[in-house]
Amino acid sequence: MNCNSHLFRNLPPEVRLALTRRQFLGAGTNVLGAAALGSLLGGQSTTFGAQAAARSVPHFAPKAKQVIYLHMVGGPSQLDLYDYKPGMQEMFDKDLPDSVRNGQRLTGMTSGQARFPVAPSKFSFAQHGQSGMWVSELLPQTAQCVDDMAFIRSMHTEAINHEPAITEMQTGSQIGGRPCIGSWLSYGLGALNENLPTFVVLVANPTNREQEQAISSKLWSSGYLPGEHAGVSFRSKGDPILFINNPPGVSPELRRRSLDGLNALNTMTLDSLGDPETRTRIQQYEMAFRMQSSVPELTDLSQESQSVFDLYGEEARKPGSFANCALMSRRLVERGVRFVQLYLNNWDHHGNLTGRLPSQCKDIDQATAALIKDLKMRGMFEETLIVWGGEFGRTIYSQGGLTKENYGRDHHPRCFTMWLAGGGAKGGAIYGETDDFSYNIVKDPVHVRDLHATVLHLLGIDHERFTFRSQGLDFRLTGVEKANVVKALLA
DSSP, X not given: OHXXXXXXXXXXXXXXXXXXXXXXXXXXXXXXXXXXXHHHTTOBOSSSHHHHHHHTOOSSOOSOSEEEEEEETTOOOXXXXXXXXXXXXXXXXXXXXXXXXXXXXXXXXXXXXSOOBBOOOSSOEEEXXXXXXXXXXXXXXXXXXXXXXXXXXXXXXXXXXXXXXXXXXXXXXXXXXXXXXXXHHHHHHOOXXXXXXXXXXXXXXXXXXXXXXXXXXXGGOOTTSOGGGSOEEEOSSSSSSTTOSOOTTOOHHHHHHHHHHHHHHHHHXXXXXXXXXXXXXXXXXXXXXXXHHXXXXXXXXXXXXXXXXHHHOXXXXXXXXXXXXXXXXXXXXXXXXXXEEEXXXXXXXXXXXXXXXXXXXXXXXXXXXXXXXXXXXXXXXXXXXXXXXXXXXXXXXXXXXXXXXXXXXXXXXXXXXXXXXXXXXXXXXXXOEEOTTSSSEEEOOEEHHHHHHHHHHHTTOOTTTOOEEEXXXXXXXXXXXXXXXXXXXXX
């Protein structure tokens, strides 16, 4: 009896949740095998710490309860959007001083260049709002909202290539297989609407598709967290979610009976083995059935007024456009989705920046401003945190040919710009400074893990106390290195 009690305490937590003490004691040697197998397969916690961590959040009163994360895949150029460097006009086509580059690691795309000529931004800038934030002419409508936004001009990361950089921005680690921030929040804070997923992913289609990066489902994986916390990807064409509709000849009543029979079989397996993935499958089947009613209403934009389409633009009527996805993001959080991840590709401007960047900005400008205004009009802005940014920035020096009318920029992890809005972020804040070349940070650096700590803080979570045990280690989104909440960004 004592031996079995000890074994029960040391089973993975997800197994303990699904396995009663009586089942455990009655299972005898089968449980011994399950415990050993769980250990060999890298099972979860050997203590109750993981579940206790989930139940204890929020740790304090949150400012935000939902998040819309707008990820610009490819790395937007801070130099051409938000980090105004007028002094660079006099440096046109001059070599970037070695003292500025200071031996920085370069990508293979520019490391072989004979020289690194400075490429000033072709676009004009102006100050906006009471904050006086400098914004490029490419984002005139977003510029109207700067006093609702908290800018970070000193973001930095170690990753210099897209895959590890995007992975780190989403999961806190350059190594794949970790849970993304949406999964962490789903796990810790749970659902607000049982008829919709807690975490939804939207992938918008850019107007220009010249140089897109891969966007894989591993970016919204639950990693070592229970499988039900993975993001659910909504499609822009056809059924929003694959197989959500019944096939021809299958009535809702027949689908319900089929699911009941399938769930009965899965429950028998769960009772027998306590496999956490079986429990996840049962939950997913039930969620899919409930979504058959909730998703059609969610995706039916005919309910929206003409004034809404005037706000977001007529592109919002086009499935898969950024404007359509931005409007869908509002509808998702309005119905209780906890975390919406919206990706827009094609920000990787190694060449033809002045030919491609304007179309990217046109895709997002009106819709981004509309999202902020829409949330404010509906009284949702203060409880919805919007995050905007890419995985790194771009270099001041040109990649390839350089003229005053066109140039390209390579990846630049040393400094880039992101912003937060709503959800307790301090509107009008401008944090961090870069040097005259927008190449190095000279004041108030913010690492990716600092950003994650700040986002968690706005949701009422102490990042140091929010952990999940896997393979004998207590993991957290912000990792083991020091991470700081950026208090200057908090309202």
